Amino acid sequence: MANIIIPKPDNYGKTRSEHEANLRKEWGGTITDEQLDRLKYLERKIKDKTGSTKNFIRGQDIDLVK
Amino acid sequence: MNRYVEAVTVPYATADLSLIGVSNTNPGNPNYGAKLQYTTASGKALTVNAPAFHIENMCVRAEGADNAIHFNADADYAAVAGSCGPTVYNTVIRGSLRGIQVTGGYAYHISRCRFEGGSATDSSVYLDGSAQPQRRGVIEYCYFGGFNGALNDNAYVRILGSTTDFLMHDCYFGIIPADTHFINATGTNLGLIANCWFDSADITLSTGIVLGGITLVGAFDATMAVPAG
Numbered sequence: 001m002a003n004i005i006i007p008k009p010d011n012y013g014k015t016r017s018e019h020e021a022n023l024r025k026e027w028g029g030t031i032t033d034e035q036l037d038r039l040k041y042l043e044r045k046i047k048d049k050t051g052s053t054k055n056f057i058r059g060q061d062i063d064l065v066k
Numbered sequence: 067m068n069r070y071v072e073a074v075t076v077p078y079a080t081a082d083l084s085l086i087g088v089s090n091t092n093p094g095n096p097n098y099g100a101k102l103q104y105t106t107a108s109g110k111a112l113t114v115n116a117p118a119f120h121i122e123n124m125c126v127r128a129e130g131a132d133n134a135i136h137f138n139a140d141a142d143y144a145a146v147a148g149s150c151g152p153t154v155y156n157t158v159i160r161g162s163l164r165g166i167q168v169t170g171g172y173a174y175h176i177s178r179c180r181f182e183g184g185s186a187t188d189s190s191v192y193l194d195g196s197a198q199p200q201r202r203g204v205i206e207y208c209y210f211g212g213f214n215g216a217l218n219d220n221a222y223v224r225i226l227g228s229t230t231d232f233l234m235h236d237c238y239f240g241i242i243p244a245d246t247h248f249i250n251a252t253g254t255n256l257g258l259i260a261n262c263w264f265d266s267a268d269i270t271l272s273t274g275i276v277l278g279g280i281t282l283v284g285a286f287d288a289t290m291a292v293p294a295g
Contacts, residue, residue, distance in 0.1 A: 028090030030123055056084070059122045059155040060177050 014054040015043050031062065038065040071103045073110055078145055080116045087123035096158045097180075101125040104134070113138055114148035121154045128161030128183075135159070139170040139198060147171075149200075154179055160213060164188035170198030176205045181222065182213040186243075189224035189250075193232075196253065200229040210248075211240030218243035220250075227253020227278060235260045242266050242274065251278030260284050 012019040017040050023029060031039065039062050046055055076083060087093075087100030104111045104127060111126050112135045121135070128134035135154070140146040149171020159165035160182040168174050168191075181190035190210055193200060210222035220243055225232070232255060239248045239262065248264050259275070261284040266274055269287045 023088055027088045029093045030086050030088050032094050058084070058120055058153060060153065060175065063178070 016055075016057050017043055019056075031059070035059075035062050038062050041065055070101065073104060073113070074102065075113045076116045076119055076148065078115045078147065082118040082120075083116060084120040084122065085112075085124065086120075087125070089123065093123055094156075096123045096125045096156060097160075099123055099125060101127065103127040104129070110134075110136055112136070114152060115146045117143075117147045117150035117152075119148060119152045121152075121157055123156050125158040125160060128159055128163045128165050133164045133167045133192070134161065135166045137166070137168045137171060137174060141198065143170075149174060151175075153177070158182065159190060162186050162213070162216075164192050165190040167192040167194060168200065168203065169194045170200055171203075172200075173202045174204070176203075176208060178207045179209075181208065181210045183211070183218045183222070186218045186220060189220050189222060190218075191223045193223070193225045193229060195229045195255075196226045200232075202231045203229065203233070205234045206236055208237045209240070210237065217241065220245050221247035221276075223249045223251075225249070225251035225253075225255060225278060225280075227251065227255040229253075230256045232257025232280060233260075234258070234262065237262045239264045242269075246273045247276055248274050250276045251280055252276065253278060255279040257281070258283065262286070 012022045020030060020036060039057060042057050042065060047053055087096055089099040092098060102111045102124060110132050114137050126134040137149040137152045138146050139149045143150060149168050151173045153175040155177050158180045165181050183190050212218055222239055242248060255278045257280045259280055259282045264287045266287045268289050271277060275282060
């Protein structure tokens with residue numbers, strides 16, 4: 001049995017697009033370029049609406065952006 | 067392609083974690099991405115005891131396992147609450163035994179996943195509300211099929227009531243399993259199955275889909291008609 005080890009929060013960035021940028025440098029990616037565009041759009045909208053610069057958006061919501 | 071042969075348990079006091087597969091080739095197809103496989107000793111690939119767990123872009127093997135993924139719960143969610151708000155997205159569940167099991171719980175969300183069973187002795191999705199009632203689960207945009215051309219033995223989706231506010235929509239079901247059920251719901255259930263497609267010449271409610279109290283609208287077989295009871 002193995003337990004998931006929780007690293008320090010924000011290890012790869014404060015938003016998923018920052019995570020993605022860092023992951024692409026080091027490993028590979030979690031989403032396609034098109035999904036990344038949608039993700040950045042969502043993060044911009046959240047920032048405009050709430051002022052929050054820290055969030056993590058899940059795949060379901062990324063693909064809801066048309 | 068990385069394969070991790072581990073039986074992973076997510077402990078209770080770690081809510082809102084994510085497990086997201088990273089691929090250096092094709093993040094859109096988790097069949098060739100990060101893969102989690104059962105261990106012979108445990109028989110499970112992933113047991114989730116923490117609420118609000120999220121899985122994305124993974125391939126989880128259900129061969130030789132009791133479950134590929136088990137969102138678990140105890141009687142009052144006091145020490146085990148994996149079935150409270152879990153989400154599974156763009157994930158492949160592949161293999162011959164039970165795919166995802168949700169025990170009790172609230173508001174699970176399974177979206178855009180592929181279930182590849184094949185000569186299965188159990189269901190791809192096993193929703194168990196028999197000990198604790200299950201509320202507000204959603205399964206959407208999923209594909210249920212076999213593996214390497216083999217027929218499933220049991221229903222792709224098995225629901226043990228009681229459940230309420232269950233919603234399944236826009237799912238596609240491959241060739242009908244050997245037990246003649248695509249979906250088999252028993253017990254006391256309330257919910258909706260809408261706009262799903264079934265690979266069958268002409269299914270009926272008495273065999274192809276056992277509703278167990280759930281409402282069916284917009285379900286299509288080869289005759290493009292809602293099946294007759």
